[in-house]
Amino acid sequence: MSIGMIGKKVGMTQIFSEEGLSIPVTILQIGPCTITQTIQEPENKHTRIQIGYEYVKPNKITKAKIGHFKSKDLPCFKYLKEYKANNKDSINIGKNLNVGELKVGNYITVSGYSIGKGFSGYQKRHHFSRGPMSHGSKNHRQPGSIGAGTTPGRVFPGKRMAGQLGNKRVSIKNLKIVEINQNNNTLAVQGSVPGKKGNLIQIYKR
Template sequence: MSIAMIGKKVGMTQIFNKEGLSIPITILQIGPCTITKIIQQPNNKQIKVQIGYEYIQPDKLTKASKGYFKKQQLPCFKYLKEYKTNDIKNLNIGKVLSIEELKIGSRVTISGKSIGKGFSGYQKRHHFSRGPMSHGSKNHRQPGSIGAGTTPGRVFPGKRMAGHMGNNQVSIKNLKIISIDNHNNILTIEGSVPGKNGNLIKIYKK
């Protein structure tokens, strides 16, 4: 059964194994999340499950959002996310999902927004090589030619150029769970997770 939960990135540190080698780890605070909606269409095998995370006061939501949670007879949540699954066994509206559903050593997929780098040039964004730095060279970090001339007479879409870098949705697969703290809802993952500390992340397990 596929399970998805929402949480926040706490930070990174390292641990040492029995051989004395350092292992980079990321600390996450996951859930608890509540199932707020289950959408099952007769002609589609995939089922959509909506989960809510982080309680919020009703007066901080719009009238439509408050009415939605009131209709479901659920508390108000700040964040709502959907995920797809083929099996909803033991899943129903109002059920609370926690990290107790996960096991140490299992593999998960984590997605989040990467750190925004602002407007970046060719060398930083695409790892282009620079021009000569000698005196008289007027092409240190310039773009150079971007087109082929009269034919085709335009620049093709997708041309690698300077522009906005980072702040994209990134997913990393097969991250190993190192430890689980059920009391504090803390999960320790081997490796790095996209985003800066405090960012909202989504963890998914098949």
Template sequence: MPIGMLGKKIGMTQIFNNKGVAIPVTLLNIGPCTITQISKQPEKVYANIQIGYEYINPKNLDKALLGYFQKKNIPCFKYLKEYKTNHWENLNIGKIISVKSFEVGSYINVVGLSIGKGFSGYQKKHNFTRGPMSHGSKNHRQPGSIGAGTTPGRVFPGKRMAGRMGHNKVCIKNLEIIKIDSSTNTIIIKGSVPGKTGNLIYIYNNMINQI
């Protein structure tokens, strides 16, 4: 699989192998994706490949995107993703990529947005210890001192404090493909992937150069 694909997370479950051992797995609905653009510069050894995922009604697009798809004579897509790869010789615009390009037993990398936790405090976000809970203590979940007073007289950048938690780009590498169902464009992988059910994910393997 020298190309990347877009898909959505269906959910998690477990399956049992021949020895009766439970394996935690995640179900992913991948593709089909269509190659919408191939950009190759002469001085570069790689090419930029853009893929489209999930058809969309042209009425829901602005004129710029609508003209972009009409010029290339391809359907309109809701999501576009670009990546770099050295294996682009056999690719062309309009080619449809499906889960048939995967192999059972191979390993893939999955990128997605983690679940957002909202505005979180110090204990939840950074695993800080709380203050004494005895009577009279006024420091139960407060941050405490965040820096010196006169010198340096400021708070250094990167200080661990309360703030928004989660909703970050996370990559899980080397997830094994357990099963592939080409009729429903579904694959089952061992382990978990970031994000909630229905989140958009991007998958690729180590053959793609992420430059």
């Protein structure tokens, strides 16, 4: 079964291998998640699985979601996420998913929103080179020309300019699981994960 779960980023640290090498790792708290809905798509030969994460009081969500959970005799969840799976035999509504589904040495994809850095200029956002800083120069960090004149007479969409930096969905593939702690539902993956501490993240293992 393809495994998809939701969790939160705890932070970064380092662990030491048996050879004494320092390995930078990110600690993730994953699940427990509950399967809340399954939809079979025979034409695509896969099953869409909806999972819920983090219990919430009914007065904190919409009436539509309350009815969705009530019809399946499930508690209310704050976050919902849908994944695709090829094997439908081990998929049952109400089944709990946790880090026990994973193994040390597995490779996972982690998705989340990167840290927002506000409105940023050309140099910081796109790594443009600046102008000369000597006396008399009037172009230090200015944009300069952004396009031709009469023809085409406009700026093409997608032009790299100053603007919002960060706060975008980023996926990091093939992060190796180094350590799993089933008591705390945490796992350590080698490398960095997008977002700051406490950010919501989704993991996916093929």
